[in-house]
Amino acid sequence: MIKIEKRNDVPMALYFFTPFIAIILTILGGGIIFYILGFNPIEALKFYFITPISNLYGFSELLLKATPLCLIAIGLSFCFKSNNWNIGAEGQLTFGAIVGGGVALLFYNQEGFYILPLVIIAGAIGGMIFALIPAILKTYFNTNEILVSLMLVYVSKLLLDYLVVGPWSNPEGFNFPETRQFSDSSRMPLLFDGLRIHSGIFLALAAVMLSWFVLYKTYLGFQIKVSGLSLKTAKYAGFKGKTMILVVFMISGACAGLAGVGEITGPIGQLHRMISPDYGFTAIIVAFLGRLNPFGIIFASLIVALTYLGAETAQIFLQIPKYTGQVFQGMILFFLLASDYLLFFKVKILNLKKNELRH
């Protein structure tokens, strides 16, 4: 990340403007790729970015996909701001869904107002515990959190696979790799009839408000930001580094766990192998695109959710694989990272003194 003296010199307007440059470049790049593949680029882009949200149902789908992305990215912003590279949110999402789903399965034949809150809390705790593994290993054994959190993604996915095929599979399910359907009391209430958008969106909005408050109005937020800008300063100021690492990972894991629970109690309604189309990885792009700012993340989650929707529409209308969404997601991040050089260059002109090792 950028060092403290540099960040001070970065013009804030440019800092929040470059994500828009990245989005425009991505759309242009996408048009070029569509052209090479033999499509009319304008029409293809229209199918991709306009058609999906041109009706109420599409708009509800956009919010549905933006919800987990926003939640996870909010959590990740705590980690990234303090220079902790948690890239295993997908694993924390999966483990949260396993724990939350396990609670929901306990009550599969019961109804009651208390069930959904229990499921949600269980999911958050599950994600939190799973995120604590890389955090504890980092603080006490000095391991690299990037690699540990990444390895755990696969462990959690295999655990989910084992559960839905084996002990948790639906006894009446003809050996399909899925659990029983959750009871209605374990499901997120829908906001409108006929649309899939559910009340999980309020969890995401609450996370945005809370994270804004914690990051900008509390001592903890101050500590997080200072440690991210300069670990030396943080140590000098006497901040408890180890505790802070554990706290940011717990926040991040809890958010990812909530996102997982939101998916299984919302649109899915049971556990099966494919509970997330890599939301945990894509949320990293969202966090960057949103500039680790709570309100920026809302905007970024909508944009990135649109790439998911656009890929589905393009699959139907243009018969191209839905993986194209990932081409756009990859490009957004490429262009965003590249355009950050503009910020860096501005700064560089201002202090021409020393060699610098940035990380």
Add this chain to the structure above:
Amino acid sequence: MSLDISFIGILIGSIMASSVPLILAASGELIAERSGVLNLGVEGMMIIGAISGFALMVITDNLFIAIVGSMLSGVIISLIFGFLTQSLLTNHVATGLALTIFGIGLSAMLGKNFVGIPGKEFPILFSSLKESIPFFGPILFGHSIVLYFAFALPFLTNYFLKKTKLGLVVRAVGDSPVSASNQGINVILVRYCCILYGGAMCGLAGAYLSLIYTPQWIENMTAGRGWIALALVVFATWSPIKVLIGALIFGGITILQLHMQAIGFRIPVQFLSALPYLMTIIVLVVISRDSRKIKLNTPTSLGRIFYKEK
């Protein structure tokens, strides 16, 4: 199923075949990491290699062009990573992730018209010896040239890093870019070369999958092998020879779980599949808790951006 000696020979042969993409990708990534670059784009570069190799085979009907082309495509896609991280000083982790996400998407887009086309038989060497010698035949003979190359590569890499001047330069750049730079070494150029070499090896690893191991194109066919290769580099504590051993262990787990399923072994396959990842975490803990050990093994500047004022 009988556990006779010739069956074990065939089993070992198949474990070797399944470890080839891991050895190739991990050896390439190892060089990049020894120069201080953490490229999380291995999976993306592999899948691009897989589709370009297969597509070139279908278009040109020439396996040599397909293999070379897959390596070239790996170089081209890793050039994006190199340009961003080395010239534009972007964060390695984020750029590598973007490369993997981008590569998986792009390969599916490019491969749309190649789904369902049958692959071509890849020539194997010494096929007569494979049949005639019991036990050792299936282990030593009847493999593709890429397999023999893959098994030589860790030794070549080891020799390169330890015995050649260029290898020393790579290690110096990874361990102390500032001093290397002060010695007149062009750190950025060395890192570019290491990144591109890693891209070539990952491309080859992908082509091995789509041309030799399972000769066809399937979307997302690398199926997480790139991540295992990344884990393998850490598991091997950045030592090329240990990469070979680790790849055989990880490849062996893949093959064993297939056979265990067949004989109805009690351990769930998912637990076996999770072993490489868990073992990597354990190795990480063991080498990291001792700060002396980690200094001995890990390239000191791994994943850090080097920036020199002009």
